[in-house]
Amino acid sequence: MIKKHKTFSNTQLTVLVVARVLIGWYCLYEGVSKLMNPNWSSFAFLIDSKGWFAGIFQSMASSSALLNVIDFMNVWGLIAIGLGLILGLLTQVATVSGIVLIGLYWLSHPALINVKYMLAGTDNTLWVDKNLIFIFLLVILLVFPTGKEIGIDRILFNRKK
Template sequence: MSPSEIELRSTVAGLTAEGRLHTLSVWFILALRLMMGLAFLQAGLGKLLGGGFDAAGYLQNVPSANGSPLAGVFVSMAQTPWFMDVVNVAVPWGQVCIGLGLIVGCLTRLAAFWGAFMMVMFYFGNWDIAHGYINGDFAYMLVFLSVAAFGAGRIFGLDAYIERYEVDGVPLADRYPWAQYVLG
């Protein structure tokens, strides 16, 4: 292994995967984080500044028209007034918060988790398997999961500083191990 490579190894359910990352990979991980952050920030701001965002028509019509396996779930969501009130706030503000979190690298894993969740919902909402099961929504979900897995918030991000912040003389990440699931 050359000095410019980093070895990876993970075992899940008895299956071990191994590989090597080149140190240049850090720039691509950062680029993925920033790309998804900007994409979500723009999408959220577009909904907020465009005025009148309402997901009901989409939820009630599009999944049913495209044959989504979750069409009934989407219709039920659209027909539940309190749920629509939540969705109409959560989607645009969630996109803005996810975008900002990724851009500044703060609570990156938490932001990436919610971004992946939204992409799964978009995947089933925009259901189209004419060219296979993999589409842009599915690919973006994997990008979000990669950003989380690689701890992309530690690369020119606030998470690196937050993890090292000392609480009673102990770095936050060491004092509160659960923080690794939202930071990084």
């Protein structure tokens, strides 16, 4: 049995865990603030989609039943991912889910040249944007997993039958 924590130095582990907690915090607050705002809906974001898959995302917005499902998955998905990353609970599942969810944000709002979004951020982007960097940070966390070192996964998965 290879003990993975031997592969990280203390500094490396600290940096990775702090990064994990920060990303988790960000997701958690995104989810909780949406949950607490009775007015929030993914409608605006979806209808504002541009790029290759804009049609698909926009059609999602046109069905109110589907929209309810998307809203629910978004809010609770973000909260679950956030908690997972902060606590190190089912860390790998949370990380992959985060990559998928933020991947969808990125696909619906690619930072293309000459594309303007109504939900304008303050940043200037060309092809590379926050979502893409976010995804890549999660990929780093995926290949350098820390949940079984610092996290509830350590308690859950160290208990072998």
